[in-house]
Amino acid sequence: MFIGVSALSGALAAGLAIPFAGFAGQGSAQVAATVESLPKEFESEAPAVRSRILAADGTLIATLYEQNRVPVRLNAVAPIMRKAMIAIEDSRFYEHGALDLKGTLRAMVRNSTGGEVQQGGSSITQQFVKMSLVEKARTAAERAKATEVSYERKITELRYAIAVESEYSKDEILEKYLNLANFGAGTYGVQTAAQHYFRTTADKLTLPQAALLAGIVKNPTGYNPANDPARARARRDVVIKRMLELGVITVHQANEALRAPVIDESRVEPVPNGCANSRYPFYCDYVVSKLLANPALGATVKDRDHYLKTGGLLIRTSIDPKIQAAAQASIARHSRPTDSSIAAITIVEPGTGLVKAMVQSKPYGNGRHQTNYNYNVEKSYAGGYGGFQNGSTMKAFTIAAALAKGIPMDYRINSPEQIDLRNKKFRTCTGWTRDPTYQPKNSTHSGDLTMVEAARYSTNTYFLQLSERTGLCAIGKVAGKLGMYNAQSGEPLEQVVSMTLGVGYVTPLMLSNAYATFAARGKYCKPLVVTSVRDKAGRPVPGPGLDCKQVLSRQVADGVNRVLSQVMMPGGTGGHLRFGTRDMGGKTGTIQQNLAVWFSGYTPNLAAAAVVADASPPYKNLMNQTLNGDRIHDPTGSGTAGPLWESAMQGALRGLPVERFVAPPKKMIGNPNPPPDKKTPKPKPHG
Template structure:
């Protein structure tokens, strides 16, 4: 009886336990979906719309081109080249399924088996397993989520994967995956990776290569075939084996693929011409305006700069710096008995190690291993540097210059030999503008960008010296003075200040014209004193200088303020174009990755009417060329497909945003192939000088070349160029600002930390030769031209008076510190005859004021209103 009761109680307990377990199981079975549903309801409002994938950013490097379509710079290591589902090779699809998600076409976004594998991998640290995330989950993470390891992010990934599966097809999901997945080396997507690792298109990849790419998503750095070839090879072969197991490839294909070498052939876009100063100023300008995203936008930016002009400018600046070093002596080797690979090349100066020293030559090894010989003619300039104003005796033996194991610099010569050189301590910059539009023709920021990234053409604020004098004189011409107005060059005292001329002489009463082309300091001071500092500053501001950087004293007449080479080139463009203020610019066009035009510069032009007369013909030809290019493109493109339009906005917070469009999945080239564009009607640049004033000043500045401080420029054999030398106190800055009607170019030379360049380093000695070398190349095939005169014609003067000339510049100018101003009386002479009209030049129309209303070309300020010129 007792046993029966015990048995009954046991049975009752077991039944109760079973019922309890069953109830718990039912509760758990209901709780999981209820909890899942509740979590879904909680996260649903925070989930992004899958439609946003259509607008996801696809990344490509920013490319920068010269006006003649030479690639001169590229920024951004990220590369994403979109493809369509039909463009995905079957082997590539099979490789990714084998490596990442074999049941992709069967599951609904989440794979329980895959999650189990992830746990197993975490426990066993088995690198041969596939990951736990499905391809759909990876799409959710790559497009919408961060890579942080949190429970909330993982749950969001799961729910978002289900949402993607509900709204997109499997083909769409796979296409999104292969376009976005990161595969190392800056490559996003399979097409970019094929290009980066193998320099191939997708359809040319082998089974082994597709398996190598498929092994990268799990850990792009860990399985990178460049950094970790052995580990990458192991994973590749495992994927090949999986492809065979899943029936994607045959046994023979498996064996062939496994035995294949890694075969990496990294792709790197080669620049046609390396022009880092231009590339960097372009990058900085775009990033400043649109944000850092622009470096991965795929934009192709065409500049106004011609690569040949830029190369000419670089050569001219380097030649000028080398010439300065030759004048001031050899500072010695850079190092001795150090590894040659520690020294990089700058400009055309290559490092070399001296291996043998003969009596009149020496031998050296180049970084390539080549042995070269430097003859006596390539080193006999190397007198020992003692100070900026002193050099030693001329050497008579090569051993006085170099020793064995010295690290020195060599530059090639025109006859194929080598010349000893040294990295210059002095710097130089050059800016060349088209005076009609403001387009930058060439720009040099310094000796070498890799040596110093500081762009002196844009950022180098220096005293302009006497290059500012023409701007001051122009203020006088605006008030009615003429080139033959007599001004005193006699001594003057303003308070305790006793300024003097550079040569210490006084020429008495001379014409305004002669005062400028001989750069007489006292004439400049008297003119500024007469016309007023305030009015002059206002005009300098219109020229493009910064009034805040200029003094409000008479030292302004001698260039005591600060200006950049770009500002001075802008100012001198006004003399070249007949009196208009142009706005410098250097970005001509911006295209997206598929050569669709996003931006076209339409600058104000000094002769908009001249341009517009040709507009119809230009547009007609542009349309014809464009239609021809489209026809040719259709014949070669075949049945290329395209993806949906995807927009990338790199200026989300900008009122001037530009949307990028990636609408062609199969561009024919990775280089800019922009079609011709139709230009808009040009707008007239504002006039700041009457034609008479602009012509008179241009004419005087031609005299500076013909018989003034820039007389060396006569060697160019041109009568249609003008300009002004400039040298500041103690020769700390040397300038030449010059122009031709088609080109305004300014050259500066000096030390970054202002100090004397040495005796006799005038603007006509240091800067002018650089300008001449550059302009000689630019004007080689340019016919003689003239600046428009006050009647709207191009003209020339018939007579030139023989006057005293000087080869010296305006060096040793007086102290330009602040001094009080005094006013004296005026003296005038009759005006000069009108210049004769050149019969070869057609008549043109000039605008008068900024509103486009023609002014009376013969109107002159009444004599009574002209301020007195101090004696």
């Protein structure tokens, strides 16, 4: 009896798409085998739920989804919406079991006389099973099997429907159905559909709104009002008339609903998907890259990506919209997307590693004057450009290495305009290195200088000789502890004779975070963009959190702060960039042939690195390239990149408390201006 009814109902429920004669050739044993092979329980997969990425203040940055869905409980769906769906899809839903044979026969007659499918032949439970099977499908073959027009599929759905009816109440089935259904325009579930089409919530839907949504489910593309308003109205009116026929609504209610406009296009609220549609697309891409590297989200990158777009995750990030806006305003003030050069800034919080802002001059996209490259991050991340040589910003690490070896700030070195370092041996971590042709020059002040003076003027010949005394290994180790490495290869910075004047490729993120370590008195924190992840049940998902450790002594960091703060005083290369009464340190950087210029600086509150560079091969000198629409006549760290840093930090620091650097030990300071007859102090022995 069950087999016969199953086969008959399958044909009827399919809208007679399969001729009844098609069953004549099927033996009862074959049909019985199909039924008996099915499990007695149905395991429905949790529906895909969109994930959200939030800024530090809780505002939305981006939505990620394969299906745009926000599940709701049945009591959060307007009763009129429930009635509309039941009326058009399964009016006897609360009266029958898994199969409504009477309703199926009625639908067959109505659909055949009406010339088109107006009422569903399958019960809501059967439809839920079909939707679930499609949802569980992972391959094209599985999806085709779940939607094929065949008696086997209808029998499969019916057997599963029986299992579902035995496991769940009618209300639970309706709730699952309303949350799983496709409502067109990329919206899944009644809550998202209400938000998209009417900018409301499922519990506030009106009769004409509910009728429209109930009608869409039968054909989400064909009945989408954005695709065909006339057809969508006709379908909505079928639902309204069916509700009147069933006595669900009054004649007056029906007439009012029929007169209502189908949709107000100005109220349609699309939900952008992915980082490309984010308000911070480059930062968003970087966040997603970090998430895809988290094994807690899945065994493989593919698994993590799927979970990220279907798991209903709530992802909180470090970005501060106010600080981001300040950095973006600086970019807008000092550069243009049409410039031949690029500009980029990253701002980091000392002591936490929280990345507060990340901006650049070229907007996100594939069009003219757009890019998919993120100029702030390493090449190992999605879209990461991989940095630029950092020029004299590297001198900060030489200062730290020298102070750590006991060389005081008043240590003097005769620093002429040019020195001969041909074949001069410099110690590395693996031995020695030399350059047979190296005869570097100063571009600024020369003379008998202290470390402080040489830093103020960025005197190359001083720091090259200082790096000979400290050894390149010491500089490399300091830089490595502060998170500096080759942003293209991931390898440690190369230890070459000119290391203190810039080496390898580094990013604004790496450099700002390294300088943040000085501001945090030697405490290095790995850059952090994802502060927390919670699943759709609100449970925390494991992931990297704050990761900080003391890598320099506080006294050494305090000493670096003292030296670099003098750079920001009148006469220093960063003197004209100083603002307010805050303590701040900084360093300029210009690389060979002026391919890139930097300014990296900090206060105890925030650290930032700004770069202006040629990012389009074949790389050219910045001289005569454009920035902010004007030709660059004299590319320098202070004059070209410095203004970007200055205005970004001015805005970013607004409202933050004024904090001070800690004074270094007196023996580290020494006497920066010893009497002429006093011998120059010698560095303490090391080893």
